[in-house]
Amino acid sequence: MEKVRVIEIKKSVFAENEIQADDVRKALKEKGCYLLNVMSSPGAGKTTTLTQLINILKNKYKIGVMEADIDSDVDALTIAKKTGVKSIQLHTGGMCHLDAEMTKQGLDNLELNGLDLAILENVGNLVCPAEFDTGAVKSVMILSVPEGHDKPMKYPLIFQVCDLVIINKIDVLPYFDFNMDLCREWVLKRNPNAQIIPICAKTGEGVDKVAEWLEKEIENWKVN
Amino acid sequence: MEKVRVIEIKKSVFAENEIQADDVRKALKEKGCYLLNVMSSPGAGKTTTLTQLINILKNKYKIGVMEADIDSDVDALTIAKKTGVKSIQLHTGGMCHLDAEMTKQGLDNLELNGLDLAILENVGNLVCPAEFDTGAVKSVMILSVPEGHDKPMKYPLIFQVCDLVIINKIDVLPYFDFNMDLCREWVLKRNPNAQIIPICAKTGEGVDKVAEWLEKEIENWKVN
Numbered sequence: 001m002e003k004v005r006v007i008e009i010k011k012s013v014f015a016e017n018e019i020q021a022d023d024v025r026k027a028l029k030e031k032g033c034y035l036l037n038v039m040s041s042p043g044a045g046k047t048t049t050l051t052q053l054i055n056i057l058k059n060k061y062k063i064g065v066m067e068a069d070i071d072s073d074v075d076a077l078t079i080a081k082k083t084g085v086k087s088i089q090l091h092t093g094g095m096c097h098l099d100a101e102m103t104k105q106g107l108d109n110l111e112l113n114g115l116d117l118a119i120l121e122n123v124g125n126l127v128c129p130a131e132f133d134t135g136a137v138k139s140v141m142i143l144s145v146p147e148g149h150d151k152p153m154k155y156p157l158i159f160q161v162c163d164l165v166i167i168n169k170i171d172v173l174p175y176f177d178f179n180m181d182l183c184r185e186w187v188l189k190r191n192p193n194a195q196i197i198p199i200c201a202k203t204g205e206g207v208d209k210v211a212e213w214l215e216k217e218i219e220n221w222k223v224n
Numbered sequence: 225m226e227k228v229r230v231i232e233i234k235k236s237v238f239a240e241n242e243i244q245a246d247d248v249r250k251a252l253k254e255k256g257c258y259l260l261n262v263m264s265s266p267g268a269g270k271t272t273t274l275t276q277l278i279n280i281l282k283n284k285y286k287i288g289v290m291e292a293d294i295d296s297d298v299d300a301l302t303i304a305k306k307t308g309v310k311s312i313q314l315h316t317g318g319m320c321h322l323d324a325e326m327t328k329q330g331l332d333n334l335e336l337n338g339l340d341l342a343i344l345e346n347v348g349n350l351v352c353p354a355e356f357d358t359g360a361v362k363s364v365m366i367l368s369v370p371e372g373h374d375k376p377m378k379y380p381l382i383f384q385v386c387d388l389v390i391i392n393k394i395d396v397l398p399y400f401d402f403n404m405d406l407c408r409e410w411v412l413k414r415n416p417n418a419q420i421i422p423i424c425a426k427t428g429e430g431v432d433k434v435a436e437w438l439e440k441e442i443e444n445w446k447v448n
Contacts, residue, residue, distance in 0.1 A: 041266045042350050042379060043371025070351065072377045094381070096320065096351035124378070126266050127294065127320035127349050146370035146393065147267025153296045154348070155266060157318070169370065172399050 017132055020100035024107070024135025031112040034218045035103075035120065037136035039158060042124035044144040045168040047075045048201040049210070050119060054083040056211040061116035061218065066090055066106040068098050068123050075121065086110060097128035100135045117218060126151070130158035137221055138163040145169040145176050149183035152190045159190035164213060167198040170205070241356055244324035248331070248359025255336040258442045259327075259344060261360035263382060266348035268368040269392040271299045272425040273434070274343060278307040280435040285340035285442065290314055290330040292322050292347050299345065310334065321352035324359045341442060350375070354382035361445055362387040369393040369400050373407035376414045383414035388437060391422040394429070 028035050040046050047067070054063055065087040067075040076089035090106050092098065098106075103120060110118055120136060122129040141162040143151055146169060152159045159165065165187050167180070180198065187194055195213060199206030252259050264270050271291070278287055289311040291299040300313035314330050316322065322330075327344060334342055344360060346353040365386040367375055370393060376383045383389065389411050391404070404422065411418055419437060423430030 041348070041371075042375055043265065043368075069378050071380050072374075074374060074377065094351075094355075096349075123351065124265070125320075125349055125351050127347065128352065131318075144267075144370065146368065146396070147265075150296075150298060151266055153298065154293050156295050172370070172396065175396050175399060 014131070017099050017101075020104065021133035021135040024100050024104050025137065028107075028112070028118075028135070028137065029221075031115070032222055033112045033115045033118055034221045035107070035118045035134075035136040036214065037120045037122060037134045037139040038142065039122045039126075039129045039139060039162070040124060040142035041126050041144070041147055044124070044142045044147065045201045046121050046124070046142055047078055049142060049166065049168060049199065049207065050121060051079060051082045052201055052204045052207040053210055053214070054079070054085055054119075056208065057117070057214065058083060058085055060215075062114055063117045063119065064110040064115050066103075066110060066118065066120045068092055068102075068106075068121060070094055070123065092123060096123055096125050097132050098122055098134050099132045103134040103136070117214075126155040126158050130155075130161050138217060140164045140166060142166045142168050143183070145172055145178045148176075149179045149186065152183070152186035156190050159187055159194065162191065162194060164195045164197065164210070166210060167196065168201050170198045171200040171202060238355070241323050241325075244328065245357035245359040248324050248328050249361065251331075252336070252342075252359070252361065253445075255339070256446055257336050257339045257342055258445045259331070259342045259358075259360040260438065261344045261346060261358045261363040262366065263346045263350075263353045263363060263386070264348060264366035265350050265368070265371055268348070268366045268371065269425045270345050270348070270366055271302055273366060273390065273392060273423065273431065274345060275303060275306045276425055276428045276431040277434055277438070278303070278309055278343075280432060281341070281438065282307060282309055284439075286338055287341045287343065288312075288334040288339050290327075290334060290342065290344045292316055292326075292330075292345060294318055294347065316347060320347055320349050321356050322346055322358050323356045327358040327360070341438075350379040350382050354379075354385050362441060364388045364390060366390045366392050367407070369396055369402045372400075373403045373410065376407070376410035380414050383411055383418065386415065386418060388419045388421065388434070390434060391420065392425050394422045395424040395426060
């Protein structure tokens with residue numbers, strides 16, 4: 001009985017979150033700001049990828065970053081130091097994901113006026129962040145080579161809700177049993193519309209293709 | 225208001241889970257069976273570590289394994305094929321962790337009679353599994369080198385609740401900026417009583433030390 005009650009409340013939390021997420025997107029649209037949600041396992045390379053990506057785009061767009069973590073401020077400091085863009089840290093207080101309300105609080109602190117691109121680095125976790133619409137225009141997930149090519153089989157939802165799958169750490173491909181073709185096949189099985197871009201965030205290889213994808217996205221969001 | 229209501233219910237879920245976890249431990253004690261809970265990020269090497277560990281211990285102890293995943297049966301099949309011990313797959317139905325009730329269901333399917341060691345491979349996630357006592361005697365977490373040495377700063381709870389921290393994939397240390405000394409320091413800052421054992425699950429290096437630790441644990445559990 002206890003279990004049924006929890007599930008019902010979870011459903012109402014989801015429903016309420018979706019309404020709030022649509023409100024976030026409406027506010028972003030009015031301000032002409034694009035919000036990108038970035039998800040991955042712990043240590044897959046979100047912060048390093050964002051650093052490279054922002055350094056490509058920061059002269060063209062005004063960018064702000066929200067770094068979500070359970071604890072520590074290291075990621076926001078890294079982004080600020082290595083890119084110079086405004087970066088704030090969101091502490092989730094033990095929560096395993098961000099929801100639309102938490103994202104809204106973050107955006108209020110970033111100040112949307114004049115901002116072209118806001119980026120949300122979600123908590124490192126392949127399960128819970130996939131369940132909550134943050135209000136972002138699109139979602140990206142980063143899978144790193146050391147995690148293995150079988151992750152789309154084991155964590156289906158995150159691959160289903162992502163528009164772009166970045167495969168990071170391709171520099172260490174020779175040292176891991178990672179089958180890129182099989183990985184692509186399994187990602188597309190979960191999500192036939194997913195874009196897939198292999199990169200090495202450490203050296204910057206392939207990040208230009210992510211920047212191209214994001215530029216098209218931003219221009220499209222501003223016009224339509 | 226909605227938020228407060230959710231938090232209150234979460235608390236009651238935790239309290240109820242703790243009672244169930246103690247019941248699980250009591251039943252294990254009566255049967256003389258030791259339960260080990262194994263946690264990590266996705267792709268950190270839980271299944272490979274367990275395969276090596278079981279092959280060291282299987283002639284001395286009767287072992288059973290529960291593989292928890294959101295989807296797929298690959299891990300249970302891998303364990304069964306590579307070790308020959310009884311292995312069952314637990315599908316969590318989208319859930320990001322196991323609780324004591326789900327563990328109990330798994331143990332009922334494993335059949336505790338005559339079993340010396342039951343191993344629970346939790347869902348790949350550094351956040352939620354740390355919040356739920358499964359009823360295990362002890363918990364182990366596996367941190368892999370590619371994830372980075374900063375994880376104890378970012379995911380404090382999982383390091384606090386673990387008795388043993390295994391640092392896996394030490395074969396790729398030359399290709400990553402992983403500071404082993406700093407990692408040890410940060411693990412011990414979160415948990416001064418934690419044991420730390422570096423291994424390479426792929427080659428088996430260091431797994432004998434994990435086996436030694438576990439043997440002592442099992443013998444102690446049987447006697448005391």
